[in-house]
Amino acid sequence: MSNICSTPYFKAWPKIVSKISQDNVIEDEVELIINQMTLEEKIGQMIQPEIREITTEELKEYKIGSILNGGGAWPNDNKHASAKDWASKADDFWMATEEMFSDRSFRIPFIWATDAVHGHNNVFGATVFPHNIGLGCARDPELILEIGQVTAREIVATGLDWTFAPTVATPRDLRWGRVYEGYSEDPEITYQYAAKMVEGLQGDAQQLKSDEKVLSNVKHWVGDGGTSSGIDRGVNAYSEELLRNIHACGYFSGLEAGAQVVMSSFNSWENESNYDLSPGQGEVYNHKIHGSKYLICDVLKGQMGFDGVVVTDWHGHSEVNKCTDTNANYAINAGNDVLMVPIRSNWKGVIKSALEGVNNGEIPLSRIDDAVTRILRVKMRAGLWNKSRPILRKYAGMQEQLGACSHRDIARRAVRQSLVLLKNKHQLLPLYRDQRIILTGSAADDLQKQAGGWSLTWQGDENTLDDFPGASTVKMALEAELGQENVTYDPNLEISLKSGDVAIVVFGEDPYAEMMGDIKVWQTLEFSALKKAYKADCDKIKKLKNAGVKVISVFFSGRPLYLNEEIANSDAFIAAFLPGSEGFGITDLLLRDSSGYTQYDFTGKLSYSWPNKKRSATVNKIPSHIPNYVLPDNEQCPNGEHKPLFEYGYGLNYTNKIQDRNLDDLTLDINDAELDEIASYETHLYGVKSTIGDYKLKIADQVHWIGHDISRNNSMTLNEVWTKPYNYQQQQDAMQVTVGQTVCAVYLQTGDGSVENFSKYRNGTLKFEIKGLLEPKNKVYLSLQKTTLISDIDDINMIDVTRYFNKSDSFEEIAIPVEDIINNNIDVNYLDTPFVIYLDGPCEFVIANVVWSN
Numbered sequence: 001m002s003n004i005c006s007t008p009y010f011k012a013w014p015k016i017v018s019k020i021s022q023d024n025v026i027e028d029e030v031e032l033i034i035n036q037m038t039l040e041e042k043i044g045q046m047i048q049p050e051i052r053e054i055t056t057e058e059l060k061e062y063k064i065g066s067i068l069n070g071g072g073a074w075p076n077d078n079k080h081a082s083a084k085d086w087a088s089k090a091d092d093f094w095m096a097t098e099e100m101f102s103d104r105s106f107r108i109p110f111i112w113a114t115d116a117v118h119g120h121n122n123v124f125g126a127t128v129f130p131h132n133i134g135l136g137c138a139r140d141p142e143l144i145l146e147i148g149q150v151t152a153r154e155i156v157a158t159g160l161d162w163t164f165a166p167t168v169a170t171p172r173d174l175r176w177g178r179v180y181e182g183y184s185e186d187p188e189i190t191y192q193y194a195a196k197m198v199e200g201l202q203g204d205a206q207q208l209k210s211d212e213k214v215l216s217n218v219k220h221w222v223g224d225g226g227t228s229s230g231i232d233r234g235v236n237a238y239s240e241e242l243l244r245n246i247h248a249c250g251y252f253s254g255l256e257a258g259a260q261v262v263m264s265s266f267n268s269w270e271n272e273s274n275y276d277l278s279p280g281q282g283e284v285y286n287h288k289i290h291g292s293k294y295l296i297c298d299v300l301k302g303q304m305g306f307d308g309v310v311v312t313d314w315h316g317h318s319e320v321n322k323c324t325d326t327n328a329n330y331a332i333n334a335g336n337d338v339l340m341v342p343i344r345s346n347w348k349g350v351i352k353s354a355l356e357g358v359n360n361g362e363i364p365l366s367r368i369d370d371a372v373t374r375i376l377r378v379k380m381r382a383g384l385w386n387k388s389r390p391i392l393r394k395y396a397g398m399q400e401q402l403g404a405c406s407h408r409d410i411a412r413r414a415v416r417q418s419l420v421l422l423k424n425k426h427q428l429l430p431l432y433r434d435q436r437i438i439l440t441g442s443a444a445d446d447l448q449k450q451a452g453g454w455s456l457t458w459q460g461d462e463n464t465l466d467d468f469p470g471a472s473t474v475k476m477a478l479e480a481e482l483g484q485e486n487v488t489y490d491p492n493l494e495i496s497l498k499s500g501d502v503a504i505v506v507f508g509e510d511p512y513a514e515m516m517g518d519i520k521v522w523q524t525l526e527f528s529a530l531k532k533a534y535k536a537d538c539d540k541i542k543k544l545k546n547a548g549v550k551v552i553s554v555f556f557s558g559r560p561l562y563l564n565e566e567i568a569n570s571d572a573f574i575a576a577f578l579p580g581s582e583g584f585g586i587t588d589l590l591l592r593d594s595s596g597y598t599q600y601d602f603t604g605k606l607s608y609s610w611p612n613k614k615r616s617a618t619v620n621k622i623p624s625h626i627p628n629y630v631l632p633d634n635e636q637c638p639n640g641e642h643k644p645l646f647e648y649g650y651g652l653n654y655t656n657k658i659q660d661r662n663l664d665d666l667t668l669d670i671n672d673a674e675l676d677e678i679a680s681y682e683t684h685l686y687g688v689k690s691t692i693g694d695y696k697l698k699i700a701d702q703v704h705w706i707g708h709d710i711s712r713n714n715s716m717t718l719n720e721v722w723t724k725p726y727n728y729q730q731q732q733d734a735m736q737v738t739v740g741q742t743v744c745a746v747y748l749q750t751g752d753g754s755v756e757n758f759s760k761y762r763n764g765t766l767k768f769e770i771k772g773l774l775e776p777k778n779k780v781y782l783s784l785q786k787t788t789l790i791s792d793i794d795d796i797n798m799i800d801v802t803r804y805f806n807k808s809d810s811f812e813e814i815a816i817p818v819e820d821i822i823n824n825n826i827d828v829n830y831l832d833t834p835f836v837i838y839l840d841g842p843c844e845f846v847i848a849n850v851v852w853s854n
Contacts, residue, residue, distance in 0.1 A: 148200015
């Protein structure tokens with residue numbers, strides 16, 4: 001295993017000396033093409049729509065230079081699309097691009113980007129590696145190099161050219177929903193890893209031009225891991241010195257390794273250096289980095305000398321208050337070169353605004369030429385002019401490359417190196433192979449929890465075991481290693497227990513990605529309280545402990561969380577983070593070999609501090625490379641009150657790091673009265689403040705009255721009912737519903753179908769937001785009851801809300817007094833459907849932010 005070297009201190013923004021330097025031949029060729037391009041062709045190169053929002057004909061019409069697939073987008077909307085399907089779709093766009101330039105004296109190849117952030121994770125059958133938080137625990141840069149190489153190989157098998165990876169954020173608040181995308185809370189690991197991942201993905205200048213490598217993209221520039229309260233897209237208030245030496249270190253090494261693309265960050269940076277590039281025009285600049293000419297042009301491109309491409313994040317320009325959905329001119333002037341504008345109506349509007357902006361002098365033509373020069377330079381460095389069409393490339397369409405045995409072997413090793421042993425009382429682990437095991441816990445046979453977010457879908461949910469061919473859960477691995485007869489799998493823990501039994505409890509967080517994964521400001525780090533369903537697994541551990549069973553807990557999570565009681569009640573506790581597709585990497589460490597000897601030892605060390613209190617969300621290792629470090633106001637001191645339960649770098653093993661402290665009698669942090677009072681003020685069922693999974697948005701029609709979960713990721717069609725995720729305040733935070741000639745119900749149900757007590761809101765209001773798109777032909781009703789039979793609708797209590805569904809250009813918040821909805825027939829002490837809309841006949845609307853409030 002390689003050692004992690006110390007991180008240098010950067011007194012100023014360093015000048016980057018990239019391993020991929022400027023080539024005069026490329027520069028001359030780029031200039032020759034630029035001089036022949038029309039303005040429309042130049043703007044087209046700067047636009048990057050999402051594959052679900054563009055056709056090959058539109059690509060030709062608007063001269064588009066690149067596309068992306070978002071998380072959960074696949075060729076022809078086929079989740080199980082093969083490598084050949086992907087390469088064929090890339091080939092379609094490549095051929096359309098060739099047709100687009102067929103009558104021109106030059107050609108510019110097409111390029112496709114994807115989020116391959118822990119393997120080629122959006123593709124069916126691909127190897128899914130541990131997320132970065134686990135890899136940070138491995139402390140092995142050479143492992144990162146190998147993972148990058150494997151990921152590149154699987155990407156090129158699908159005909160793609162560019163991955164939005166690696167993430168080089170330095171997360172400093174555990175409440176952030178993207179903590180697991182960062183290697184560590186301290187830049188020392190990220191600084192070493194970023195360069196190795198870039199090298200693995202891209203290779204050197206010559207290898208990048210081959211059919212075996214892809215463009216690497218360090219992200220998100222800069223400071224996304226340092227927002228106040230861990231709020232995604234929030235405010236970073238670190239000084240410029242700390243922004244540079246904590247949050248930017250991964251860029252310095254990644255760019256020196258040759259990364260060709262940098263992605264702008266959603267967060268803002270409140271600092272006087274972050275100036276308004278057009279003061280006096282419109283609103284005062286809101287410091288969003290997508291609009292930061294200082295950080296993008298002056299620092300990144302100027303002081304650091306980066307000559308590659310800066311791409312915006314998903315619709316990121318709209319975060320800047322001087323931009324709109326359809327106008328990114330301010331973001332262009334700030335230095336963004338490629339604009340990721342996924343939605344069709346928006347990217348067409350952005351093109352129109354940019355053309356007008358150049359023609360009226362708002363955008364200097366020199367800025368456009370600089371952007372297109374960078375785009376063509378990077379495309380040439382990637383050898384795209386000399387590569388064949390995607391389907392004919394060396395590895396294109398080779399299904400055997402996805403999840404290849406050699407790839408899975410590396411992933412399995414990565415799992416072993418990323419797991420951290422937190423507790424091992426009386427050396428309970430490793431287990432002998434003749435040991436009979438009780439296996440329980442919600443994650444024991446769940447690839448969603450094991451893989452985490454950014455796995456086939458954006459949030460990593462709406463997946464089943466069938467979506468991960470070749471993968472192995474803990475259950476599958478244990479049964480294969482010990483035999484089914486020696487593993488009693490009881491997910492609900494209903495069997496009789498006796499003292500001396502050994503049980504493995506595999507539990508953890510549900511999958512999530514950005515925004516949806518943020519821990520809300522009124523919540524704490526207490527795992528059991530984050531979601532209603534989480535308490536059940538914690539109760540299992542307590543039940544086993546009380547029965548005298550020896551408990552081994554394996555915890556999947558995207559961040560360290562408060563689990564003092566669960567750790568105390570366990571005899572052994574493993575922080576497995578998000579290990580990915582290879583469950584055998586876990587059992588490698590749990591079990592001895594057939595001769596009774598230790599087959600693999602733990603080597604993982606925490607790359608984040610593990611909290612000892614529920615509110616210790618910003619406890620981080622003091623960075624040793626920064627002289628005279630002064631703790632920022634938003635961070636908690638790692639000494640004293642917020643001292644971690646397990647410090648950064650902690651990790652036990654079976655040989656020379658044996659447990660030497662009492663972890664059975666941990667002090668519990670139980671004073672939550674104030675927070676409970678705040679949390680009880682409102683219950684968010686759906687929308688930006690809801691907790692995903694606590695309530696499910698469902699739909700029932702005449703054919704499917706039993707009800708179907710509505711996908712937050714993809715469009716759905718039932719009988720005369722269509723749903724489509726809608727971007728309102730955040731990505732996919734609302735739902736568009738289209739109703740044809742049918743009776744249907746759109747409703748929210750408790751996550752597990754059980755009843756809940758809403759009596760505290762008896763004198764409150766039920767609020768929701770509606771944007772009417774097509775006025776209803778018949779009455780629309782609101783209720784708190786969903787009938788078992790469609791014929792019984794007329795027998796339930798409901799109120800007429802038709803007037804709120806009239807066509808509108810904007811959302812309207814509706815607040816209905818609860819007392820207006822209920823009567824003697826509805827007992828709010830026992831509700832399992834605390835929101836139901838009944839519709840009959842044609843209607844179209846978007847629904848968002850459903851909440852019970854006092």
